[in-house]
Structure formats: structure tokens, C-alpha cells
Amino acid sequence: MLEGYRGKAFETLKSLNVDVGDIIEIEKNGIKVEGILMPSYSEDDSIVVVKLDNGYNAGFSLSGAQVRLISKRLRVDQSEYRENREKGEVRIISTGGTIVSRVEYETGAVRPALTTEEILRFAPEIQEIASVSAEILFSILSENMKPEFWIKIAESVKRAFDEGHEGVVVAHGTDTMTYTAAALAFSLIGLPGPVVLVGSQRSSDRPSSDSAINLISSVILAKEAPFGEVVVNMHGESSDTYTVAHRGVKVRKMHTSRRDAFQSINDKPLAKVFPKEKAIKVLRSDFIKRNDTIKASPKFNQNVFLLKFYPGLRPDIVDTLIASGVRGIIIEGTGLGHTSTDFLEVFKKATKEGIFVGMTSQCLFGRVNMNVYQTGRLLQQSGVTPLGDILPEVALVKLMWALGHEDDLDAVRGIMLTNLVGEYNTRHSLDLFPRWDHE
Amino acid sequence: MLEGYRGKAFETLKSLNVDVGDIIEIEKNGIKVEGILMPSYSEDDSIVVVKLDNGYNAGFSLSGAQVRLISKRLRVDQSEYRENREKGEVRIISTGGTIVSRVEYETGAVRPALTTEEILRFAPEIQEIASVSAEILFSILSENMKPEFWIKIAESVKRAFDEGHEGVVVAHGTDTMTYTAAALAFSLIGLPGPVVLVGSQRSSDRPSSDSAINLISSVILAKEAPFGEVVVNMHGESSDTYTVAHRGVKVRKMHTSRRDAFQSINDKPLAKVFPKEKAIKVLRSDFIKRNDTIKASPKFNQNVFLLKFYPGLRPDIVDTLIASGVRGIIIEGTGLGHTSTDFLEVFKKATKEGIFVGMTSQCLFGRVNMNVYQTGRLLQQSGVTPLGDILPEVALVKLMWALGHEDDLDAVRGIMLTNLVGEYNTRHSLDLFPRWDHE
Numbered sequence: 001m002l003e004g005y006r007g008k009a010f011e012t013l014k015s016l017n018v019d020v021g022d023i024i025e026i027e028k029n030g031i032k033v034e035g036i037l038m039p040s041y042s043e044d045d046s047i048v049v050v051k052l053d054n055g056y057n058a059g060f061s062l063s064g065a066q067v068r069l070i071s072k073r074l075r076v077d078q079s080e081y082r083e084n085r086e087k088g089e090v091r092i093i094s095t096g097g098t099i100v101s102r103v104e105y106e107t108g109a110v111r112p113a114l115t116t117e118e119i120l121r122f123a124p125e126i127q128e129i130a131s132v133s134a135e136i137l138f139s140i141l142s143e144n145m146k147p148e149f150w151i152k153i154a155e156s157v158k159r160a161f162d163e164g165h166e167g168v169v170v171a172h173g174t175d176t177m178t179y180t181a182a183a184l185a186f187s188l189i190g191l192p193g194p195v196v197l198v199g200s201q202r203s204s205d206r207p208s209s210d211s212a213i214n215l216i217s218s219v220i221l222a223k224e225a226p227f228g229e230v231v232v233n234m235h236g237e238s239s240d241t242y243t244v245a246h247r248g249v250k251v252r253k254m255h256t257s258r259r260d261a262f263q264s265i266n267d268k269p270l271a272k273v274f275p276k277e278k279a280i281k282v283l284r285s286d287f288i289k290r291n292d293t294i295k296a297s298p299k300f301n302q303n304v305f306l307l308k309f310y311p312g313l314r315p316d317i318v319d320t321l322i323a324s325g326v327r328g329i330i331i332e333g334t335g336l337g338h339t340s341t342d343f344l345e346v347f348k349k350a351t352k353e354g355i356f357v358g359m360t361s362q363c364l365f366g367r368v369n370m371n372v373y374q375t376g377r378l379l380q381q382s383g384v385t386p387l388g389d390i391l392p393e394v395a396l397v398k399l400m401w402a403l404g405h406e407d408d409l410d411a412v413r414g415i416m417l418t419n420l421v422g423e424y425n426t427r428h429s430l431d432l433f434p435r436w437d438h439e
Numbered sequence: 440m441l442e443g444y445r446g447k448a449f450e451t452l453k454s455l456n457v458d459v460g461d462i463i464e465i466e467k468n469g470i471k472v473e474g475i476l477m478p479s480y481s482e483d484d485s486i487v488v489v490k491l492d493n494g495y496n497a498g499f500s501l502s503g504a505q506v507r508l509i510s511k512r513l514r515v516d517q518s519e520y521r522e523n524r525e526k527g528e529v530r531i532i533s534t535g536g537t538i539v540s541r542v543e544y545e546t547g548a549v550r551p552a553l554t555t556e557e558i559l560r561f562a563p564e565i566q567e568i569a570s571v572s573a574e575i576l577f578s579i580l581s582e583n584m585k586p587e588f589w590i591k592i593a594e595s596v597k598r599a600f601d602e603g604h605e606g607v608v609v610a611h612g613t614d615t616m617t618y619t620a621a622a623l624a625f626s627l628i629g630l631p632g633p634v635v636l637v638g639s640q641r642s643s644d645r646p647s648s649d650s651a652i653n654l655i656s657s658v659i660l661a662k663e664a665p666f667g668e669v670v671v672n673m674h675g676e677s678s679d680t681y682t683v684a685h686r687g688v689k690v691r692k693m694h695t696s697r698r699d700a701f702q703s704i705n706d707k708p709l710a711k712v713f714p715k716e717k718a719i720k721v722l723r724s725d726f727i728k729r730n731d732t733i734k735a736s737p738k739f740n741q742n743v744f745l746l747k748f749y750p751g752l753r754p755d756i757v758d759t760l761i762a763s764g765v766r767g768i769i770i771e772g773t774g775l776g777h778t779s780t781d782f783l784e785v786f787k788k789a790t791k792e793g794i795f796v797g798m799t800s801q802c803l804f805g806r807v808n809m810n811v812y813q814t815g816r817l818l819q820q821s822g823v824t825p826l827g828d829i830l831p832e833v834a835l836v837k838l839m840w841a842l843g844h845e846d847d848l849d850a851v852r853g854i855m856l857t858n859l860v861g862e863y864n865t866r867h868s869l870d871l872f873p874r875w876d877h878e
Contacts, residue, residue, distance in 0.1 A: 143777035143814050145750045175773035179750045236877055244877055255872060256775050256805030263875045272877060283878065302751040308771070310835060311584045311618050312741040320759055332747070334614035336695050338582035366695030375582050396749060433694060434873035436702045438675055438683055438711060439722065 007045030012062055013037070018069050026050065028065035033058070089130040090167050090222045091160035095153060095180075096140040097173025099200035099211050123212045129278060130223040133165070142173025142180075142199075147300040147400060150183035154298035157188060157195055161294050167193035167222025171215070174199035174253060174261070177232060181248030182397040183300070184230045185421045190293035191228035196221050197248065198233050201259045210235045210259040217243040217273035224280055227287040229421070231270055235259035245271040249394050249423040252364070265364055266389040266432055267425045288421065299404030301327055306396045308332040308362060309339045318346035328356040328399045328412065331384070332392045337361055337368030338375045344382045351383025354409045356399060358385045358416055360392040365433055385413055388424045398423060446484030451501055452476070457508050465489065467504040472497070528569040529606050529661045530599035534592060534619075535579040536612025538639035538650050562651045568717060569662040572604070581612025581619075581638075586739040586839060589622035593737035596627060596634055600733050606632035606661025610654070613638035613692060613700070616671060620687030621836040622739070623669045624860045629732035630667035635660050636687065637672050640698045649674045649698040656682040656712035663719055666726040668860070670709055674698035684710040688833050688862040691803070704803055705828040705871055706864045727860065738843030740766055745835045747771040747801060748778045757785035767795040767838045767851065770823070771831045776800055776807030777814045783821045790822025793848045795838060797824045797855055799831040804872055824852055827863045837862060 001020050002013055018024055018037060025034045026048065035050035035058070047059045048067065126132060137156050138149065153170060160168045172180055181197045188195065198218040200211040218233045225231075230248035237260050244260075250267035272281045305321050307313075307329055321329060329350065333339050337359040347357050359379065361368050367389035370376030380386065387395050395416070402415040419426075440459050441452055457463055457476060464473045465487065474489035474497070486498045487506065565571060576595050577588065592609060599607045611619055620636045627634065637657040639650040657672045664670075669687035676699050683699075689706035711720045744760050746752075746768055760768060768789065772778050776798040786796050798818065800807050806828035809815030819825065826834050834855075841854040858865075 141777075141780075141812070141814055143748075143773055144779050144781075146779070147751045150750075175777055176750050242877075253774065253802050254804050256800050256802045256807060258805065258872060260872075260875075261802065261805075269877060300751070302753070304751075305756075306747050306749055306752075308745050308747050309582075310745055310832060311589075311615050312586045312739070312743075312839065313745075314741070317744075320763070324759070334582050335692065338580075338614055340583050340585070341580075342583075361695050363692050363695045363700065365693050366697065366700075368695060373580070375580055393749060400751065431876045433697060433699075434875045436699075436873045437870045438681075438708055 004040035005045070009040065009046055009048050009062055012067060013048070016067060016069050018067070019072070022072050023070040024050065025068045025070050026060050026065050027068070028060065033060065034070060089165065090132045090169060090219050091163075091165040092132050092134050092169045092171065092219070093153065093156050093160070094134070094136045094171045095138055095142075095145075095149070095173070097142050097171065097177075097199050098202070099171045099198060099215065123215050125216050125275075126219050129216070129219050130166075132219065135160075140173075142175040142177060145173070145176045145180060147183070147302055150180055150187070150300065151298040153180065154184055154187040154296050157184065158294060158296040161192045165193070167196065167225070169196045169198055169215070169218045169222050172197050172199050174201060174234075178248070178251050178253060178262070179393060179397055181230050181232050181251065182394045182423075183298070183401065185248040185423075186398055186401040187296055187298035188230065189295050189297075190291040191230070191288070192292050192294055193290050194222050194225045194227055195230040195248075196233050196245070197231070201235070201257060201261055208259070213240055213275050214243055217275040220273055220275065220278055220280060221245055221271065225271060226282065226289060227270060228290040229270065229288045232262055233273065234262040236272060241274065241276075243273045243275065244269045245273060247422050249421055250391070250425065252391060252393070263434070265391055266367070266428060267422070268432070297405070300400040301403035302400060304328040304330065304396060304399050304403065306330050306332065306392060309334060311340075313340070315343045315346045318343065318350060322346075322350055322353060322355065326355060327403050327407070328358070330358050330360060330387075330392060330395045330399055332362040333359050333368070334362060336372055336376060337370045337379070337386055338373065339379065341375055341378060344378055347379065347382040347384050351409065354407075356385065356403070356409055356412045356416065357383060358387045358395055358399065360387050360390060360395050362392070364391065367428070385416060387416065388426075389428065390423050394423055443479035444484070448479065448484055448487050448501055451506055452487070455506060455508050457506070458511070461511050462509040463489065464507045464509050465499050465504050466507070467499065472499065473509060528604065529571045529608060529658050530602075530604040531571050531573050531608045531610065531658070532592065532595050532599070533573070533575045533610045534577055534581075534584075534588070534612070536581050536610065536638050537641070538610045538637060538654065562654050564655050565658050568655070568658050569605075571658065574599075579612075581614040581616060584612070584615045584619060586622070586741055589619055589626070589739065590737040592619065593623055593626040593735050596623065597733060597735040600631045604632070606635065606664070608635045608637055608654070608657045608661050611636050611638050613640060613673075617687070617690050617692060617701070618832055618836055620669050620671050620690065621833045621862075622737070622840065624687040624862075625837055625840040626735055626737035627669065628734050628736075629730040630669070630727075631731050631733055632729050633661050633664045633666055633684075634669040634687075635672050635684070636670070640674070640696060640700055647698070652679055652714050653682055656714040659712055659714065659717055659719060660684055660710065664710060665721065665729060666709060667729040668709065668727045671701055672712065673701040675711060680713065680715075682712045682714065683708045684712060686861050688860055689830070689864065691830060691832070702873070704830055705806070705867060706861075707871070736844070739839040740842035741839060743767040743769065743835060743838050743842065745769050745771065745831060748773060750779075752779070754782045754785045757782065757789060761785075761789055761792060761794065765794060766842050766846070767797070769797050769799060769826075769831060769834045769838055771801040772798050772807070773801060775811055775815060776809045776818070776825055777812065778818065780814055780817060783817055786818065786821040786823050790848065793846075795824065795842070795848060795851045795855065796822060797826045797834055797838065799826050799829060799834050801831070803830065806867070824855060826855065827865075828867065829862050833862055
């Protein structure tokens with residue numbers, strides 16, 4: 001593949017049997033430069049784009065230059081890996097995302113392409129921590145993750161524990177990692193060990209990559225942590241000293257690019273992991289312990305909708321949703337859990353038709369309380385169910401799961417109001433709200 | 440009004456000419472209790488509910504009790520106020536919300552009811568800071584705020600400056616205060632002074648109320664601050680030492696109940712205000728200065744939709760929106776600004792029909808960058824416009840405003856991509872991300 005190359009550059013590279021991703025050397029005027037061949041988006045068809053060791057891409061004109069192939073990009077036959085699953089202490093399931101994409105195409109795509117073997121080669125420390133066995137489940141960008149894939153992941157995790165693994169690491173793109181974490185948390189009970197979702201905010205060919213640290217500390221967690229819970233384990237701060245294991249149903253991606261983007265909301269993290277020391281610091285005692293009665297029940301009904309309220313939103317959107325056959329709606333209301341009172345009638349109509357309508361807050365922090373103000377009381381009288389401090393996205397995933405198991409409104413409401421895996425935290429201390437800089 | 444009272448309690452209170460909100464005394468077994476009569480929601484029709492000085496509500500059975508009216512609740516004729524507008528240094532415009540609701544009905548509604556005069560009686564320090572003139576514009580709960588009310592507020596602010604006021608304070612419910620702040624920021628240019636939106640997270644009859652401090656420091660800002668900007672001024676931390684003036688287009692309500700719920704996102708606040716010292720500390724130099732060319736252009740097109748993406752969301756919602764006549768869609772995408780690639784086709788269809796589709800991130804912190812990953816590039820090729828670090832809610836309000844002025848897609852895109860009043864911050868320092876407690 002020589003994506004984007006045309007004319008002279010294409011011919012030269014082709015004649016050298018070079019593909020995008022291979023390491024090449026360019027020599028010109030006595031100066032040699034080595035780097036990974038990147039796709040070209042240059043107008044000039046004599047330019048070759050190379051990713052240098054420092055992470056930057058540079059374009060070189062081939063006029064008067066010598067190109068040499070240093071090494072081919074490693075290509076692993078994925079089918080071989082699928083067959084090669086065997087018991088280890090920790091199973092690493094790859095689903096795709098930046099953490100499994102070694103070569104980043106800054107000029108274009110970052111494509112999830114590499115295999116788990118390459119990750120192990122990339123982070124050899126892992127083999128000092130645990131024997132690992134790898135499964136490439138699929139290789140999709142996490143923005144393309146869907147409930148049907150959650151089912152596959154849950155089944156794969158169950159299989160790994162059934163085979164005797166002590167913990168499971170799920171490599172996942174960061175975009176929708178917390179949705180998958182919530183889906184697994186509701187689908188898997190009686191976990192014999194941790195299910196650690198891990199991703200990377202910077203691909204592993206970058207000097208600032210968090211791939212290795214996140215992966216190493218996830219294997220430590222999977223092998224050593226005392227809990228049988230689904231957690232998200234990602235960088236804790238902007239330096240490299242520790243990662244944080246967040247309860248899978250209380251965590252949110254709070255920054256588009258920072259390595260410490262993932263943070264617990266309305267909850268304390270479960271543990272910190274120090275990858276250099278290979279140590280875990282458990283931060284709380286109320287975790288769900290390792291168990292050995294694992295049951296998987298990954299069923300989801302996608303006929304739900306997450307409706308974020310704002311001034312000017314018209315109630316007829318709810319009529320449209322009802323007409324489309326929706327079975328449940330999660331509102332991201334304002335403040336303590338409100339919408340305009342214009343919505344009272346459509347919510348009454350929806351709940352009369354057996355549609356679950358649940359209220360969360362777009363504030364994210366704190367909890368809804370629909371007894372303080374009149375609007376909250378009226379919304380409850382219209383059938384809207386307050387969902388405490390549960391995050392909007394987690395409420396949505398839980399609703400898909402609840403509707404996958406029950407259709408009767410009262411039964412669904414019962415599930416939604418039950419604290420199944422710590423998705424509700426009833427004790428909020430002041431330090432759960434982060435500190436903001438006002439200087 | 441004797442809301443909720445029936446039978447014996449109703450007859451007794453009625454005979455004494457007592458209404459809800461009046462101060463009464465109940466004497467029973469030699470013990471006297473004084474408090475504000477609250478609405479009754481008791482099943483027992485002999486119970487009278489009274490709010491005590493400590494902020495708690497208590498129910499008293501009238502059997503064997505003596506009730507006495509101590510004082511009637513103050514009632515001010517609002518129409519008198521409407522006529523009584525005259526020049527002062529600072530105009531206080533009341534729109535409703537907790538900050539203007541002195542009596543809280545813990546058993547039921549908190550209703551915005553009181554007048555600006557009562558607020559001044561409640562915070563007499565204000566008169567030492569500036570001469571104020573009050574306008575009760577309306578009295579609505581902020582969850583019922585709508586674009587047509589934004590227009591009224593903008594016109595009222597313009598009028599106040601035209602009359603020669605040095606600054607304007609807008610008392611507003613907290614639920615949708617930031618939406619109104621953004622609407623005013625886009626609608627009013629060349630401001631001669633600050634437009635300070637202020638609310639209260641706890642009503643002023645509570646010991647922990649932030650009403651007085653927020654209001655006093657807002658008047659200080661309106662009179663003294665050097666900027667001609669729309670700001671949100673609310674409690675800065677959990678004690679009472681200062682408030683923070685946030686740029687109206689970079690602030691979000693981040694907690695359902697904390698007094699310091701309002702925080703700047705991707706931006707530094709403009710100033711801190713110390714109400715006891717009556718002092719302002721300006722935190723940055725790049726504010727928009729006081730001007731004297733005020734123009735109001737509050738026009739909004741409500742045919743927009745805020746679509747939060749999640750795994751399992753089906754692209755046909757966009758078809759539905761197109762069919763309903765929507766003129767613009769703001770996506771709250773994942774991570775750097777993504778949706779599933781299933782949406783490429785519908786976004787292409789929408790933009791071909793002249794509908795603006797803009798991308799923001801549900802991470803809230805950081806900025807979208809649709810050049811890093813292939814999905815981002817493909818979304819851009821489908822006509823989706825990346826909106827930098829602008830908050831989803833602010834993007835939505837700006838889009839309503841842009842579509843209120845232009846209909847052509849290129850013109851709307853031009854407005855959306857122009858940094859009008861600081862809604863884009865191109866310089867992100869590390870300390871813009873709050874610090875999270877990991878212990």
C-alpha cells in the first residue's frame with residue numbers, strides 16, 4: 001500500500017518494494033534520515049513523507065536523493081493468533097483503538113492495525129508480571145463500537161475466566177471505552193477477577209505515549225487486584241508515575257487529548273497502580289470482591305434515546321421518539337433534574353405507553369433531586385424517574401441492558417433504581433468535586 | 440392562599456386571615472414556636488407546617504394549640520416597579536430563579552416570587568456600593584427559559600445602558616443561566632459595561648445561602664469591572680470568601696447543588712470578587728473593554744438540535760431531523776470529535792440540503808481535532824464542521840443566533856468559525872484542567 005503516492009515518488013517506492021509503515025532511509029546532500037514511511041497528501045508527486053524518531057513528520061523531495069529500505073513493517077497473520085489462545089494468568093483481549101495502533105498517520109488516519117504480540121514486544125515488562133495469552137477479538141475504532149460488539153466482548157471475557165485466567169485486560173479505543181465498561185459491568189456478575197479496560201490517548205510511536213504504562217499497569221491490576229469488577233485503568237496525572245483504576249460505571253472521558261482524561265465522577269477511584277514499582281494501592285474497601293460464580297447476561301435493547309434538554313427544545317421530539325417505537329428515554333436535564341414544564345404532557349404520554357423516562361443531570365457532578373423544586377415534583381407526577389447521581393451515559397447503557405431483560409415498565413424501573421454494581425453512590429464527600437484553578 | 444390545607448387547619452388559618460408565607464406563632468403546652476407558614480402536604484388535616492428560623496420545616500397538630508398571626512408576608516405590587524425605573528449606577532434585572540425566591544417551600548415548590556426591593560432589603564450593603572435601580576422583567580423558573588425570553592432580556596439590558604447605567608446585573612435561575620449568558624454575549628456588542636448574570640444555588644432563607652454574597656459581588660462587578668462583557672458571577676469555593684466572574688461563553692454549571700457549581704471550562708475566569716473587601720481582582724488582560732457603541736441583535740432560529748452521540752445511536756435520527764425542517768445540528772461527539780462512520784451518509788445529505796452540522800466533544804475539556812484520525816477526516820469530507828474548544832451548549836446557542844441572521848450554509852459556517860466574543864480559546868494551558876483527588 002502506497003496511499004496518496006503518485007508519479008515519481010510512487011514509482012521509486014514501488015521499485016524498492018517499500019510500503020507505508022516500512023522504515024526507510026533517505027540520503028541527500030550527504031545527510032541521512034531514517035523514519036517510517038507515511039501516506040502522502042502532498043500535491044507535489046516527488047515528495048516522500050517520513051515520520052522521524054522525534055514523532056514529527058517531514059516531507060523530502062526525491063530529486064537528487066537516494067532511498068533505501070531499512071526494514072519492512074511487521075505483519076502478523078491475525079488468524080494464527082485466533083487459534084493460539086491458551087491459558088495464561090492474564091488474558092489480553094484486543095478490540096482496537098489507539099493502544100493497538102503502533103504507526104500513527106499524522107497526515108491522515110491512525111488505523112488500529114497491530115497485533116497483541118506487537119504490544120508485548122513493545123512492553124516486554126509485562127512478561128515479568130504475568131504469563132499472558134492474547135486474543136484479537138476485532139480491530140475497530142471505538143467510535144464504531146456498538147451494543148452487538150459489547151456482547152462479543154462480554155462472551156470473550158466470560159470464556160477467558162472459564163478457561164481459568166485470573167484477570168482480563170480489554171484493549172479498547174478511548175472514545176467509547178466508558179460505554180463499553182458500563183455494558184460489561186451490568187452484563188457480568190460474580191467476576192473471578194478484574195476486567196480492566198485500557199486505552200491510549202497517544203499512539204505508541206509517540207514519545208509522550210501512554211500505551212506502555214497503561215498496558216503494564218493493567219496487567220498488574222488484572223493479576224493482583226483483589227476486586228472482581230470492571231474498571232477503566234488510565235493515566236492518573238500528566239507525568240508518568242501512576243495510573244488510576246476507576247469503577248467502570250463511575251468514570252468519564254473528561255478531556256479530548258490529555259493522558260489523564262479519564263476521571264471518576266461522583267466517586268473515588270478503586271485503586272492506583274505504580275507500574276515501575278509493580279504495586280497497587282487500593283483506595284477503598286467497598287469494592288466487589290473476586291468471586292467464582294461468573295454469569296454473563298449481555299442482552300441490550302437499542303430502542304432507547306439520550307435526550308439532552310436545552311432552552312428552545314420542543315416537546316414534539318418526544319412524540320417523534322414515541323412514534324419511532326422507543327422503549328426508554330434518558331433525559332440529561334438541567335440542574336437538579338429539570339426540563340421545561342412544556343414537557344410534562346409528552347412524558348405523561350410516554351410513560352402511559354409503558355416507555356421508561358429517566359432523569360439525569362447535564363451538570364454531571366452531584367445528583368438529581370426532584371423533590372426540591374415544583375418542576376421536579378411535576379415531572380415525577382408525569383412519570384419521570386429520578387436517577388440519583390448516575391451518569392447520563394451509564395444510565396443509557398443500563399437502560400439498554402434493563403430493556404434487554406424486561407419490557408414491563410415497573411420491572412424496568414425496578415432495575416434502574418437498584419444499585420447493581422456501584423453505579424449509584426449515595427455518599428458524596430466534598431473532595432469528589434475537583435479543584436479548579438482561579439488564579 | 441392556603442395551599443394544601445383542608446378541614447380543621449384550613450378553617451383555623453382562614454379565620455385568622457393567615458396566608459402561606461405569613462409569620463405565625465403556635466403555642467402549645469406552654470411552648471411557643473414562631474415561623475413562616477408553609478403549604479401543607481400532610482394527610483392529616485389538623486397539621487400546620489411552619490418553616491423555623493433554622494431553616495427546617497416542622498409540622499404541628501392544632502389540637503390543643505393556639506395560633507396567632509405575627510406579621511403578613513410582604514407583598515409588593517409589581518406593576519408599581521415597572522413604572523419606577525429610573526437611572527441608577529447599576530440596573531438589577533430580575534428574571535426569576537432561586538436568588539429572587541426568599542421563601543422556600545421545602546415540602547413542595549420553591550417559587551420565584553419576591554421583588555427586587557426585597558432583595559435590596561435582604562442585602563443592604565448593596566446601597567453602599569452603588570445606587571441601583573430595579574426592573575422585574577419576569578418571574579420564571581430558568582428551566583422554562585426560552586429564546587424569546589433571551590430577546591426580552593437583551594432588549595432590557597440595552598435599554599439600561601441607553602439610560603446611562605454603568606453596569607447591569609441579571610438575576611437568573613441557575614439551571615439555564617449559562618445558555619442565557621451565551622445568548623446575551625452573542626446578541627450584545629460594544630457593551631458599555633459588564634452584564635453580570637447571577638443566581639443562587641440555595642435560597643436566601645437558608646443559612647447556607649449564597650444569594651447575598653453573589654448579589655453583592657455582582658453589583659461590585661457591574662459598577663467597577665473594566666470589561667464590557669457578559670459574565671456569570673457565582674461562588675468560587677465552598678467557603679464564603681470570593682465569587683468568580685466567568686466569561687459567559689466559557690462557563691458551565693458543573694454540579695447540581697454546590698454553591699461553587701459554576702466553573703470556567705477551557706478558559707481562565709475573568710476576575711475574582713471579594714465581597715467583604717468590596718474588591719475585584721482581574722485575572723487576565725485580554726478581556727473586552729467597556730465600549731460605548733452598544734448594538735443589540737437578539738435574533739434566534741430555534742430550528743436546531745443538539746445530538747449527543749453514543750454507541751447504538753442510529754443515523755435515522757438525522758433523517759428525522761432533516762424531515763422536521765431543522766436548519767442546524769450540533770453533535771456532541773466522542774473524543775476528538777467523532778461519531779460512528781454509519782453517520783457519514785446522513786451528514787452528507789444534511790449538509791447538501793444546506794443544514795449546518797457542527798462537531799463538539801462530550802468530553803467538554805480540550806478541543807475537537809478532526810485531522811488526527813481517519814473518522815474525523817471522513818466526517819469533515821461529509822460536511823461536518825469542527826468547532827474547536829467551544830462548549831456544546833454554547834455552540835448550540837451560537838448556532839441559533841447565527842441562523843437568526845443568516846440562512847446560507849457558507850455564511851452560517853463563517854459565523855460559527857469566527858471567534859466573536861471569546862467562545863474559542865486557542866491557548867490551553869495545563870492548569871485549565873481541574874485537579875482530581877486520587878487519595
